[in-house]
Amino acid sequence: MQDKENEVEFPKNQAYNNEKVQQIALTDGLGVIFRNAGYETLYSGKTHLYGTKDVSEYGFKINNTDPYDGPAKYAEQILPTIGRNKPFFLFLSFVNPHDICYKAGMDKRYPDNLPEANVRETERILAWQKTLSSEEYKKQIPPGASNPQPITGEHPDMVSMDIFPRSWNNDQIDLYNWMYHRLTESVDAQVGRVLTALKNAGLEENTIVVFTSDHGDMNGSHGLILKNVLFEEAQRVPFIFVGKGIKSNVADNKTPNCNGLDFIPTICDLAGVKYSKMLPGISLKPYLTGEGKTPTRKYFVTEDYYGFQITD
Secondary structure (H helix, E strand, O other), X not given: XXXXXXXXXOOOOOOOOHXXXXXXXXXXXXXXXXXXXXXXXXXXXXXXXXXXXXXXXXXXXXXXXXXXXXXXXXXXXXXXXXXXXXXXXXXXXXXXXHHHHHHHHOOOOOOOOOOHHHOHHHHHHHHHHHHOXXXXXXXXXOOOOOOOOOOOOOOHHHOOHHHOOOOOOHHHHHHHHHHHHHHHHHHHHHHHHHHHHHHHOOOHXXXXXXXXXXXXXXXXXXXXXXXXXXXXXXXXXXXXXXXXXXXXXXXXXXXXXXXHHHHHHHHHHHHOOOOOOOOOOOOOHHHHHXXXXXXXXXXXXXXXXXXXXXXX
């Protein structure tokens, strides 16, 4: 007997070609929505967007495409003069800790077959590692994954065979783990520069800050690294909101949410900006502020090359 209440209908598989995505971006892209609402929409850093690297198609004006120090430098430059005559939406796209995909210098493409920009941070940190004594280095290595074994019934098609660290020795695993955290510290410092510039510009009390990411990293869980699987470790990412009216020092680990779906409804709702209700996702404002009726969501469905996932 079927349980109708908990029945799951999988979405129809749709081919989103570049033309269709760009048509959506022209009307419902994040920058377009805020630009049409009278905001100055600015972008700096990594432009790894779907179908294009031209952020103007999404409604933004770009300045400084360097995805390392570029966004922090641009924020320090623009924040003292921005927001005087009209509200602003500033999108800062930092690359790291994405450089861990070069496997802490173990990737066969490193360094000769990668662009210089994708090599320099890895080289900087590897050079720093060589200056540490053995004892100093070991103290900086965080504990490894607590679940390194493959899942029961793992199917080969579920994972990309070129990302297995199962043949690595302990030294290689330690270096990867150490490097991942150093890259995270690097971007932490850059974000800190942005927040300091925001405060020094007197904009801290009237600005909503959101920190999120596109994916996580397996970092040794189930004997895997990188992002290419439908496992929690690769999908759990920061989704942090700070601003006037938003509850502080709260970690909500119970509300099913997806930053890719829920970001636009939430940030628009917080800013009082209209957006198309045809977009997927829900506004998380009631959860963030404690005001209003919280939406109901039993689950959402995620899809990648290898299958579907239901998250509840």
